[in-house]
Amino acid sequence: MINQKLIDGLSDQFAQLMSGQAQLPGEEMMKEQVSAILQGTFNRLDLVTRDEFDAQKAVLMRTREKVEQLEKTLAELEQKLTERDA
Template sequence: MIHQKLIDSLSGQFNQLLAGRPDIPGQQELQEQMRSLLQGTFARLDLVTREEFDAQQAVLMRTRERLEQLEQRLQALEAPAAATDDAPTEG
């Protein structure tokens, strides 16, 4: 899940930052609070996985291609009608 991977990565970076400072009291509690804060923050965000994003992008591309095909068909159908409308009438 994207949330968990990101949380683990950020938490790991934070832990590395704190590892260089063993003199900070309450490091373990601070790390746990930071992890909890990250989980809460990402839980409130409306995130999607890369796979979901790619799937929706593919659907959008197919829809766009279909729309372009339909627009071309419509132009082809309208062209003869427009040509007869523009022709001078005898009278």
């Protein structure tokens, strides 16, 4: 899932954009609400971290290599059967 520091950083940046001044009344509440909105949005998007993505990519690459190896082995066996039957 998305790191909480990312959510906090985005909500802080949003609060700075909105205020542009020193601490305003209600600013902390606004930060909490923005943080909650961002967290909810990211949860609905079902995002993953770069590390999770890279790990799944590595698994997929290994699986693809195994499939290609099995396809090659199958083609060789089929060739042998064809030659034997001929």
